[in-house]
Amino acid sequence: MSKILRVNMTTQKVNIEEVPEKYLALGGRGLTSQIILDEVPADCHPLGPNNKLVIAPGLLSGTSAPSSGRLSVGGKSPLTGTIKEANAGGITSQKLANLGIKAIIVEGKPSKGTYVLRVTADNVELIPADDLAGKGTYELTAVLRERYNKKAGVICIGPAGEMRMLSAGVANNDSEGNSSRYAGRGGLGAVMGSKGLKAIVVESDKTFDAPVQDKERFKAAAKKFADILLKHPVTGEGLPSYGTNVLMNIINEAGTLPTRNFRTGRFDRAAEVSGEKLAEVAVARGGKATHTCHPGCVIRCSNVYPLPDGTVCAPVEYETAWSFGPNLEISDLDVIAKLNYICNDVGLDTIETGCTLGVLMEAGVLPFGDGQAAIKALEEVGKGTPLGRIIGAGAAVAGKVYGVTRVPVVKGQGIPAYDPRACKGNGVTYATSTMGADHTAGYAVTANILKVGGFVEPTKEDGQIELSRNLQVATAAIDATGLCLFVAFAVLDNPEGLPTIVEMLNAQYGTDLTVDDVVALGQQILKNEREFNTKAGFTKADDRLPEFFYNEELAPHNTKFELKDELDEVYNF
């Protein structure tokens, strides 16, 4: 019943294929990475016809499993050259799953033209749409929902993706139509753009009705899982109260908030851009301190931030508040939200863009702390000017263009909002992840800072390799389920967490999986990804942080990052 849509952009033909046996037990990142490994030559140009864009809902997506609406997008990354999976909330994952679509594989490359793929319960159609070329994601999503279905999920790219900018993301929308749920990292929007695919419109009235073999058993497990989430202080209180930006004050207090392009670990004006402040301003302006990015999420970590000019940025996440805030020495939430909004609309990853602006400030192209200059620069992206192009190409390229040595990237991808010198578990993840620097790939902030799932002293080396390894394995598995990674907070602290996820999977698929099988799945995903990267030429030399993290101390803890050869042990499993 479930199927794979194969969209050949060279011929503009769509094939509906049966799901091969070997893919039946895979979903989300597990499936995208497997298909990329199987079908994409590791040495192909990421923007050429031989790369593929693979979109897949998670194994639990489209059911009533709480917080299970993540959408995985995969391909060979034009930003990093590695395999890439980026995932996002929003409403399309659930709709795809309810349409019985296991994956969409977009391949080939048209000689010209802009297309929209429309997917309904009865039909799949590739529609020429040159009239939509160049549109920002907000207008585009509104036009497509108006044109086809007012409740559609729209997976799309902005002008940045069309211009094949290396840090372009793939957006989809929340229930209100905000096109701001981004599979942001690694430039998969440029891959979609290289294929002339502007949007995928997904129409389904169903949200929670994906097939489940044992409905009662599933319902009980889902209910139990929701309880586990709601009982944990992070997923049941912290995130639902202030959203992800609740982290700003915490990370600043911990002295690991990268400030002024990773020069120090504290920002004296952090409180001005914190989640508490954001909630206050958002609510005062008629926005929301928190809301859900997709139906059925009990964590509700997203927010709705109205700007003074009437536009609405939903959400402003912690990593974005950091990338445009402390990272650039900017402490004006409205400036941050404006930069965020521009990125959402033009179609750029906010973390990468913040890192890039940091590098440009380092180079003296813009002054640190100058929010208006940052906005003006970012507005160049949509115009495709040389400066706009440099910004869209990401921090590593900007560093090369301006001859900057302080460039916070691993495998070409910008390092996010936790300095690796005072949150060393995250440093291990940044260095060794198959994805390039990625905080979500093995979020050691848990044990390093939040004391979730135990405690590992963040400024010391001891235990960080093991911590990151275990988190990377667990994350890969979670990313296959379609569950939001934030469930990990509760799962790490509750011995019933992981068994309950397994129980949901077994009830849905009629399988007899054990917890060990889920761990094995996570390991297999990482092995697949690593196999692709090795074929693409990556070695242990790429599994390192930039030189300056090893040579410069980070205040206030005055620690360097010192793990090098030990990093090669992460993949010993």
Add this chain to the structure above:
Amino acid sequence: MSKILRVNMTTQKVNIEEVPEKYLALGGRGLTSQIILDEVPADCHPLGPNNKLVIAPGLLSGTSAPSSGRLSVGGKSPLTGTIKEANAGGITSQKLANLGIKAIIVEGKPSKGTYVLRVTADNVELIPADDLAGKGTYELTAVLRERYNKKAGVICIGPAGEMRMLSAGVANNDSEGNSSRYAGRGGLGAVMGSKGLKAIVVESDKTFDAPVQDKERFKAAAKKFADILLKHPVTGEGLPSYGTNVLMNIINEAGTLPTRNFRTGRFDRAAEVSGEKLAEVAVARGGKATHTCHPGCVIRCSNVYPLPDGTVCAPVEYETAWSFGPNLEISDLDVIAKLNYICNDVGLDTIETGCTLGVLMEAGVLPFGDGQAAIKALEEVGKGTPLGRIIGAGAAVAGKVYGVTRVPVVKGQGIPAYDPRACKGNGVTYATSTMGADHTAGYAVTANILKVGGFVEPTKEDGQIELSRNLQVATAAIDATGLCLFVAFAVLDNPEGLPTIVEMLNAQYGTDLTVDDVVALGQQILKNEREFNTKAGFTKADDRLPEFFYNEELAPHNTKFELKDELDEVYNF
């Protein structure tokens, strides 16, 4: 008696060191690569304090050995990330050798400031020179020769190097003061710029008086070697008559002249930019069809091309005439010479810059064939505008900035003037050279096109691996001697060639080297370089050509490049 100058730019101190035993038998590329391997961490940032710039004359430089005035410049390349040696003619190699200087090692990084290193027989001094910051190489060289010594050799960088642009070269001058002899490739000018070193002024009245143990024996060998060069049709006739650009018509005729960013192998207006045409115009305007780039060269392949505006470009080499000519579909020699002149003055490698302009034309930023647009764009480099910065960053970066898939680079370095699909021996060299795409690293045009040193069918795979391997080994050895690579034309065809080089070395150093020892030296140099690259993370995946050479046929021979795994056999020695 010979010494190493170690210039610490962090402390601005110069140490004069004895030459360690292990370096005594090394020179040129042999010495620069050995020092880089020994002293530079392979994982350092190329523009940071831990990279080093090493400058060394060849083993025979400064003697009466004909055509032995090559100057080697080494470091970790900011363009490729590999080890790098680029060498140039000009008069400084001979002067350094006559001062008994085996190598200059520039290390560290000042907090600010611009410096000039002045080297005389009696003194070595690092002189603050902020007044010279931003000067083009022509004016700079004139000012420094006026200020210190009218016959000085000046090793210097232009504004591109100061701005740490990845394709900035290191210049030095000919006897007339033209600062146009470039160790151009790989961005070593950016390394020099990152260290705040604007120029090295080398003062010596001596040219041919480097110590020789057995002067009579040496004189006889040098005389014999000159005869060998003068008797060969390439080094005795072709090059002395028309310079390197004699190749334009030959390579076009062979159907391997990359045209319109490597789309076809023939340019219908090649004759308009050929060496024959260049010689005619140059002479008519009072320039020179050929002249020497350094005293004692018998090949005299350089030229002096006066532009209509009165400026003089000396020389216009074949690879430059190609990069700004057929590569961009430009057939106006004055435009080519003007682009060449701007590169020389601002301090950019002409091959890389031509490849970069080709990529920008591919992206639609400039129109193919529009010489005035190319000149205007190139003039942005000195101003450091975003477009100028993109141009200075080289073809690989420009490709990333504009999302271009047809980017002719290997290991980040632009592919020069011989299409690898119809001159496959060169393709093997581009793919596997330790330097990134480099025609001089193993110039298979010899046997593929010129029928020098045998004949290997250029469009077929057979024999190309062995051809490139042998040439790469021989080239590494020749690059250690300070002999111009062009001696290889004669050496390959004359069984007395290599023994005569060995005879000169033995007469100079009192050694008992054999021809086998010279081969072993070449192999050891390649092994050293490869060891550095492996440490820096390079693998066989990097030893490949860009995807499009494997997928698109080149007219008129309609051949693709098909060697992949076979390339891994090049280093089997």
